[in-house]
Amino acid sequence: MGMLTTAWAATAMIAGGIEFQIDPNASSARVELCILSECDSDTSALEGFITAAFDCPDAPREISLEDFAIRVRDNIDLHLDYGFLGDIFATGTGVAVLHVGEPEPFAAMSGANFTVFGADYVKEGTIAYEATGVMCSTFQSFGYPCSANFFLDTQPPATGDISGTIAVESTQIVLTGSLDIEEPLDPNNPDLGTIRLTASLRAIAARPDTADVLKLKARCRNGQLKATVRMADESHDGETARLTVNGEYFTATINGDKAKLSLPGRAGAQTVRLIDPPNCQKTKTADCG
Numbered sequence: 001m002g003m004l005t006t007a008w009a010a011t012a013m014i015a016g017g018i019e020f021q022i023d024p025n026a027s028s029a030r031v032e033l034c035i036l037s038e039c040d041s042d043t044s045a046l047e048g049f050i051t052a053a054f055d056c057p058d059a060p061r062e063i064s065l066e067d068f069a070i071r072v073r074d075n076i077d078l079h080l081d082y083g084f085l086g087d088i089f090a091t092g093t094g095v096a097v098l099h100v101g102e103p104e105p106f107a108a109m110s111g112a113n114f115t116v117f118g119a120d121y122v123k124e125g126t127i128a129y130e131a132t133g134v135m136c137s138t139f140q141s142f143g144y145p146c147s148a149n150f151f152l153d154t155q156p157p158a159t160g161d162i163s164g165t166i167a168v169e170s171t172q173i174v175l176t177g178s179l180d181i182e183e184p185l186d187p188n189n190p191d192l193g194t195i196r197l198t199a200s201l202r203a204i205a206a207r208p209d210t211a212d213v214l215k216l217k218a219r220c221r222n223g224q225l226k227a228t229v230r231m232a233d234e235s236h237d238g239e240t241a242r243l244t245v246n247g248e249y250f251t252a253t254i255n256g257d258k259a260k261l262s263l264p265g266r267a268g269a270q271t272v273r274l275i276d277p278p279n280c281q282k283t284k285t286a287d288c289g
Helices: 134-141
Strands: 018-022 028-035 038-054 062-072 076-081 087-099 113-131 147-151 158-168 172-184 193-206 213-221 224-231 240-245 248-255 258-263 269-276 284-287
Touching: 018 172, 028 062, 028 076, 028 087, 038 076, 038 087, 038 172, 038 193, 062 113, 062 193, 087 193, 113 134, 213 269, 213 284, 224 240, 224 248, 224 269, 240 258
Parallel strands: none
Antiparallel strands: 018 038, 018 193, 028 038, 028 193, 038 062, 062 087, 076 087, 087 113, 113 147, 113 158, 158 172, 172 193, 213 224, 224 258, 240 248, 240 269, 248 258, 269 284
8 A cells, every 4th residue: 555654753852841741531532534535533532741841830921842742542443334335444543643853932822822833743553444345446446455554653744733721720730732633644645535633631740849940140251152050959969951042952960059051152142041940030141242
């Protein structure tokens, strides 16, 4: 059968951000399969995680989705009935949507609401099918066997919008979100049919103590940018601080109660943002000339 043969995988990023665990009891997905104008769908609970960063977790005004793995927990059972022409029976296993690549850029929130446009993702899972009757012959005329698998991880990366809300509570942060993506079942033959995933989820993370970070400073001399993170105590000694400079990610080890980042050869305005540990420090700008 005609399918892409390159397997795509989510890129591992430096661990960080606030990890939200998806609540299967409050999260669900509908998976719809349409082949040659006939459709069927099935639903399942969701599981997995979403990692996000905020300008200030205590009162967020900006959000960056850094990573996610949204997994359909149960098998998806589908029956496409073409009457006297036959049937297509299909089972989806391990269906998932995984973030790929760099963290998404920070997006401004509107109150508690957010939308991340064009989040990069790949799919995972298998759609096993069996076509009977005339539909078997129809599949063969398209170049497919009557019984085989579609492997979703052979499809290229794509982008989709994720919208939701953030609720900051005394001990936790609650993220609710929705995702609606639809793609060809086989990109090499888009007229064959589509697979669509519509998800609604609720995810929870412990609320971090932003008071652990006392100060972020940045200055530049002779093209050398120096950023310093001052912690409240030495309890984070040995951990990794994560910063962005003009949107590019860097890391620095926390030694005692400080983390220092030094970057030579910089020119122009340098905007420094501290991502981890979670904090409410404002971005700093240094002029490197």
